Amino acid sequence: MTDKTDFKREIAAYRARQGRFEIVDVPDLRYLMIDGHGDPNTTPAFTGAVEALFPLAYTLKFASKRTLGRDYVVMPLEGLWWAEDMDAFTASRNKSRWDWTLMIMVPDWIDEDMFADAVEQVAAKNRPRRLHEVRLGSLSEGRCVQTLHxxxxDDEADVLARMHHEFIPDNGLRMVGTHHEIYLSDSRRVAPEKLRTILRQPVAAAPAS
Structure with missing residues (x-):
């Protein structure tokens, strides 16, 4: 019997507090990743991305336990979000203009061969339509500001406005990288007003004036 690792407990950056912005250092992490564009509520590409990610994530978990004796909890869905005009997030909330990358974190011992085998296994069972668009990649975010929402x-806009336009500049920082969300709740099972989401923004020191 193997111990089951829960990286939400092991990695400090997967913890955040509501009503408080915190500066954290995020380690380099490995993810299953798939890209898309458009309103996540209406575009089939978004649904197709989710349908491809989770079967792969669970197939890798079981392969790791079976072949390596290393079991772990499948991590939550995450998303990188951006637009040509970042006010699309905090002002207009024009979701049709959003670009995104959906992700699920996997342990660093998951290699390209294990990933390729998992893709073949999922394809042999139900072949999600976007399966072969998923890649295994890494993300280096470094210093970030984050909070729990x-x-x-849709109620994130005010929190993001305070993060972007108040906390970050007030602490001598500037935004770099891509807005990042970690969905700690399953929106299919949790009431909308109780959803728990980590909102994260990579930052760097602002240039001296």
């Missing part, structure tokens, strides 16, 4: 996704 409790509530609907």
């Amino acid at each position: 409790v509530g609907t996704y």
Whole structure:
């Protein structure tokens, strides 16, 4: 019998507090990743991305336990979000203009061969339509500002506005990289007003004035 690792407990950056912005250092991490564009509520590409990621994530978990004796909890869905005009997130909330990358973190011992085998296994069972668009990649975020948001996704705008336009500049920082969300709740099972989402923004020191 193997111990089961829960990286949400092992990695400090997967913990955040509601009502408080915190500066954290995020380690380099490995993810299953798939790209898309458009409103996540309406575009089939978004649904197709989720349908491809989770079967792969669970297939890799079981392969790791079976072949390596290393079991772990499948991590939550995450998303990188951006637009040509970042006010699309905090002002207009024009979701049709959003670009995104959906991700699920996997341990660093998951290699390309294990990934390729998992793709073949999932394809042999149900072949999600976007399966072969998923890649195994790494993300280096480094220093970030993050907070826990409790509530609907559409209620994030005010929190992000305070993060972007108040906390970050007030602490001598500037935004770099891509807005990042970690979905700690399953939106299919949790009431919208109780959804728990980590909101994260990579930052760097602002240039001296």
